[in-house]
Amino acid sequence: MRHFLSTEDWSRAELQTILDDARRLKEVRYSDALKGKSIALVFFNPSLRTRSSFDLGMHQLGGHAVVLQPGAGSWPIEFEDGVVMDGESEEHVKEAAQVLSRYFDCIAVRAFPKFKDWSTDREDHVIKQFARYSTVPVINMETITHPCQELALMMALQEKLGTTDRKKFVLTWTYHPKPLNTAVANSGLLISSKFGFDVTLLCPTPEYALDPRYMQAAERFCSENGASFTMTHDPKEAYEGAHVVYAKSWGALPYFGRWEDEKPIRDAHQHFMVDAEKMALTDNGYFSHCLPMRRNVKVTDEVADSPNSLIIEEAENRLHVQKALMKHLLA
Amino acid sequence: MRHFLSTEDWSRAELQTILDDARRLKEVRYSDALKGKSIALVFFNPSLRTRSSFDLGMHQLGGHAVVLQPGAGSWPIEFEDGVVMDGESEEHVKEAAQVLSRYFDCIAVRAFPKFKDWSTDREDHVIKQFARYSTVPVINMETITHPCQELALMMALQEKLGTTDRKKFVLTWTYHPKPLNTAVANSGLLISSKFGFDVTLLCPTPEYALDPRYMQAAERFCSENGASFTMTHDPKEAYEGAHVVYAKSWGALPYFGRWEDEKPIRDAHQHFMVDAEKMALTDNGYFSHCLPMRRNVKVTDEVADSPNSLIIEEAENRLHVQKALMKHLLA
Amino acid sequence: MRHFLSTEDWSRAELQTILDDARRLKEVRYSDALKGKSIALVFFNPSLRTRSSFDLGMHQLGGHAVVLQPGAGSWPIEFEDGVVMDGESEEHVKEAAQVLSRYFDCIAVRAFPKFKDWSTDREDHVIKQFARYSTVPVINMETITHPCQELALMMALQEKLGTTDRKKFVLTWTYHPKPLNTAVANSGLLISSKFGFDVTLLCPTPEYALDPRYMQAAERFCSENGASFTMTHDPKEAYEGAHVVYAKSWGALPYFGRWEDEKPIRDAHQHFMVDAEKMALTDNGYFSHCLPMRRNVKVTDEVADSPNSLIIEEAENRLHVQKALMKHLLA
Structure with missing residues (x-):
């Protein structure tokens, strides 16, 4: 049994197997590959695409998905072991994960950071506790990384670029009125570096560097592929000759939890x-962004609607890569 | 490809085709007519029947429905084009509609008016933007009209009356503690006039006339059918000889957004x-009302529970007409 | 047609039939037994297991479930007959139950007490009104009893103990920071007494006795089985020689609605x-508790995680007994 919590511990070859199957599933949508299988979709945060694509994807493979929203329609859950549960939480993840494992063949979890303390959030405690107590595969539907989005992006890039080795991938920070999760940014680094791109991280100041775990992983993957990894604060340098511009906003980690101090930098x-x-x-580069995406804040309408924009393709691919992933884990 | 946003631009013959199929589907509930098809049910407002009947109906045809509630379990959506999205909305309808179109074969939308400015609400902006950017058929699950309710009502009336030509249909305003949407009232006028009834609109004062768009459409349809269209404020005149009394409450349009001024008229x-x-x-007339319905406010228990009450039949028919509609659009 | 509102009016033999089928369904999960059937799951309160197990269970039998949450995604419902509906409720149970009966083959309802007045709550009005107006079987998903939980518990006990006659079953009150529903406690008495256990109710003071209806039913069932029914406030006496310890917290009925007066007793x-x-x-007894369960408040981690803990097994069995129940009612 294997979880899919992050692509860090999945090889490029393994991920390529999933991407190859996803391409087949894009052609032929229906099968009985997962007939008799089921998945619990546990959402601690909102979703449009993830919910639609997992639910529909499981149905298209002959299986069944059930959506659970702890705290909304379900009980609030405790994630610490050994605590006296005399607070708000009515249920321990130990029971939740074990019971869902008895009902379902797979558990998928979306759990964003709490945004108070990065040293806590970076432990990815919620999904790790689910994985610890679950006896079936656990899939990350976005926590502090977003590995399903990575696969969807990579599928779209391979569709357009063919081989991605030594092409130039720019992950650019963009403005957003709120300080956002770094998950998709972390994921952008991980997947582009793993698949052979020369990777450039463009951000306003050194404080917008991502967590060292992901910076170092990207450096390592790039180096293994004989590719380069660069951080710059100069848009011109970054965009020059790029084959892919991937945009995302995030809050600077040194200001985590005291966002009012970060706001002036962001606003600038x-x-x-x-x-x-x-x-x-x-270099006639492609633009993409995970969705949701604020138009004319992160990207102009002109670019978002241009022929080189991959946003809809990437979003569509969520369906196909997740189906391939579920098959890989459960079939 | 064709949307189902309003019955205005669907001919009586086309609608009758759907009603005829609905009658067959009432007999034989299960088939594989839409096997491999799927629908996204997008709810900006609550629902009991609509949700149940679309979800179950799609299942009974071999397909699959996914329910989405933007703002609750999904992201808040922006509907204006070209704006700088620095407010509350995280996602533009342009992406939402395009991506859902990639996943699903059909998108159904419920979006009630905002109740602040009728000149804005009457544009039916939300569903029109979905229809504009969707590449699959869009179905109206109630906005400023409620065309699925129209079909369910007409099916119930045909079951009881056989032909409806030149029968007398009364749409009566009724009291409700809150100023309500005019959608079902507008729809009552549209469908009864299209199907040949002599139509009488009964309301407290001229200010309760419905939007000219629907008043004029009803007049036109009646005239095309050689039938009459009348507005009256005299209950006796309206009820006399009626074959159908269809009840609904709505807020008077001239008071839209300043409802405290309308309240005294309503209360009176x-x-x-x-x-x-x-x-x-x-004339031993039938009573009906879309649901939900406040008993002993809009209608007495005695009438609601009488043999001539069609409320349950009309509600049941939602299932059948919507299945027939989905088949018509997708099969 | 028969409802499943409480086990009180179901014989031990009938319930055993369901339990026997549940054991078979635990082995072979998929079938077409309920193909073409559907169930509405109406939740007035949160749920994790109930929702998952009914939805998935119906799917595994070839049928389809739709989840409805009145007040959240659906309209607030009125339960009194004959009232003037000029308050918050938009819809009467009379319509809701009749319409759902037209769509679905079964209606399941979760409706916790309102916790203001036990003399009202004990009437179990919500589900009784659903049963009254529904023309299809109604299943109790927890109101003031929790009969599906009873079946899951009894299945787990039979798996471990074989015959349960004259074994010692202890229902122990435990602390919880809030005054909880007596439903599972009532159900613990009903099912253990019906299946031949010697039953001991352990609670802090006489005020924690359960409603006479359930106390007397338990006494009657015990006496019919030649078994004993005892209430004690002495933990030592209760635990001595027990084969099963079933834990649950509940608020003392004499303090219903004025919980601040009960708090000191509970805290003590x-x-x-x-x-x-x-x-x-x-006597090397088994421990169990319905879920959710607050660890180190109601039970120590040590006991909850011991080999004699049946909590996960009981929870898993929800899936199997409910499938057997639905087959029994609908097949």
């Missing part, structure tokens, strides 16, 4: 928005 | 409640 | 927590 970099002028510097 | 017309005394004036 | 009995020392007094 609204010009990091992806626009046609910057894209003109690229 | 609580006697518009449908009761046995008024029904005695009809 | 935190030592009723199930621990290894007490379990050592039993």
Whole structure:
């Protein structure tokens, strides 16, 4: 049995197997591959695409998904071991994970950070506790990384670029009125570096560097592939010759939990928005962004709606890669 | 590809095709007509029947439905084009509609008016934007009209009356403690006039006339059918000889957004409640009302529970007409 | 047609039939037994296991479940007959139950007490009104009893003990920071007494006795089986020689609705927590508790995680007994 919590411990070859199957599933949507199988979709945070694509994907493979929202329609859950449960939580993850494992063949979990203390959030405690007590595979539907999004992005890039080795991938920070989760940014680094890109991280200041765990993993993967990993704060340098511009906003980690101090820096970099002028510097580069995406804040309508925009393709691919992933874990 | 946003642009013959199929589906509930098909049910407002009947109906045809509630379990959505999305909305309808179109074969949307400004609400912006950006058929699950309810009502009336031509249909305003959506009232006018009834609109004062778009459409349809369209404020005149009394409450449009000024008029017309005394004036007429329905406010228990009450039949028919509609759009 | 509102009016032999089928369904999970059948799951309160197990269970039998949450995603419902509905409720149970009966083959309802007035709550009005107006079987998913939990518990006990006649069953009150529903406690008495156990009710003071209806039913069932029924406030006496310790917290009925007066008594009995020392007094007894369960408040980690703990098994059995129940009612 294997969990899918992060792509860090999955090899490029293993991930490619899933991507190859996803491409087949994009052609032929229905099968009985997972007939008699079921998945619990546990959402601690909202979702549109993830919910739709997992629920529908499982149905298209002949199986069944049940959506659970602890705290909304379900009981609030405790994640610490050994505690006296005299607070708000009515249920321990130990029971929740074990019982769901008895009912379902797979458990998928979305649990965003709490945004108070990065040293706590970076432990990814919620999904790790689910994985610890579950006796069936656990899938990450976004916590502090978003590995399903990684697969969807990589599938879209391979569809357009063919081989990705030594192509230039730029992960650019963009403005957003709120300090956001670093999950998709971390994931952008992980998947691009694993698949052979020369990777450039563009962000306003050194404080917007991502967690060392992901910076170092990206460096290591790039180096293993004979590719380069660079961080820059100069948009021109980053965009120049890029084949892919992947945009995402995130809050600077040194300000985690005291976001009012970060706000002036964020506000000063609204010009990091992806626009046609910057894209003109690229090598006819593709633009993408996970969804949801704030238009004319993170990217101009012009770029988002251009033929080189992959946002809809990447989102569609969520369906296909997740089906391939479920088959890989359960079939 | 065709949307089902309003019955206005569907001919009587086309709608009759759907009603005829619905009658067959009422006999034989299960088939594989939509095997491999799926529908996204997007609810911006609560629902009991609509949710049940669409979800179950799709299952009974061999397909699959996924329920999404933007703002509750999903992201809040922006509907204006070209705006700088620096407010509450995280996602643009352009992406939402396109991505759902990649996943699903059909998108159904419930989006009630915002009740602040009728000149805005009457544009039916939310569902029109979904229809604009969707590449699959969009179904109206109630916005400023409620076309699925229309089909269910007409099916019930045909079951009881056979032909409906030149029968007398009364749409009566009734009291409700809150100012309600005009959707079902608009729909009552549209469907009864399209199917040949002599239509009478009974309401407290001229200010309760419905939007000219629907008043004029009803007049036009009646005239095309050689039938009459009348507005009256006199219950006796309206009920006399009626074959159908269809009740609904709505807020007067001239007071839209400043409802405190409308309240005294509404409060003064609580006697518009449908009761046995008024029904005695009809030609052994049928009573109906979409659900939910406040008993002893809009209608007395006596009338609601009488053999001539069609409320349960109309509600059941939602299942059948929507299945027929989905088949018509997707099969 | 028969409802499943409480086990009180179901014979031991009938319930055993369901339990026997549940054991078969635990071996072979998939079938077409309920193909073409559907169930509405109406939740007035949160759920994890109940929702998962009914939805998945129906799917595994070839049928389809739809989840409805009145007040959240659906309309608030009125339960009194003959009232003028000018308050918050938009819909009467009369319509809700009749319409759901037209759509679905079965209606399951979860409706906890309102916790204001036990003389009202004990009437179990919500589910009784659903049963009254429904034309299909109604299943209790927990109101003031929890009969599905009873079946799951009894299945787990039979798996471990074989015959349960004249074995010692202890229902022990335990501390919880909030005054809880007596449903599972009532159900613990009903099912253990019906299946031949010698039953001991352990609680802090006479005020924690359960409603006379359930106390008397338990006495009657015990007496019919030639078994004993005892209430005690002495943990030592209760645990001594026990084969089963079933834990649950509940608020004392005489303090219903004025819980601040009960709090000091509850707080003074935190030592009723199930621990290894007490379990050592039993005859190698099994421990169980419905879920959710607050660890180190109601039971120590040590007991909850011991080989004699049946909590996960009981929870798993929810799936199997409910499938057997649905087959029994609908096949």
